[in-house]
Amino acid sequence: MALLLSLLGEKEAPNAVYMLTLRAMVNLFKNQASQHVAIRRRQQVLDAVSPFFDSPDKNSRLAAVTLLLK
Numbered sequence: 810m811a812l813l814l815s816l817l818g819e820k821e822a823p824n825a826v827y828m829l830t831l832r833a834m835v836n837l838f839k840n841q842a843s844q845h846v847a848i849r850r851r852q853q854v855l856d857a858v859s860p861f862f863d864s865p866d867k868n869s870r871l872a873a874v875t876l877l878l879k
Contacts, residue, residue, distance in 0.1 A: 810834075810837070810843075810846055810847065810850060810854075813834050814850075814853055814857045816830045817830055817857040817858065817861075818857065824866040824869055827861060827864070827866070827872075828869045828872050831861065831869060831873055831875075831876055832872050832875075834847070834854070834858075834876050835872065838876075838879040854876075855877075858873050858876055861873035862874065
């Protein structure tokens with residue numbers, strides 16, 4: 810989880826990195842054990858994901874919203 814959150818903080822990464830990181834985080838919510846970790850760190854997750862709600866990249870925006878809805 811910490812690695813994924815750090816990838817979202819990279820300033821010079823291509824849009825594909827952000828989108829795939831967000832989708833990986835969405836997949837974490839499918840497993841109950843990792844879901845527990847994500848819930849415990851929910852504020853960090855929301856802080857890392859919130860800039861992508863206004864992303865010009867449609868796929869990153871969609872992945873961020875999907876993560877929020879999970």
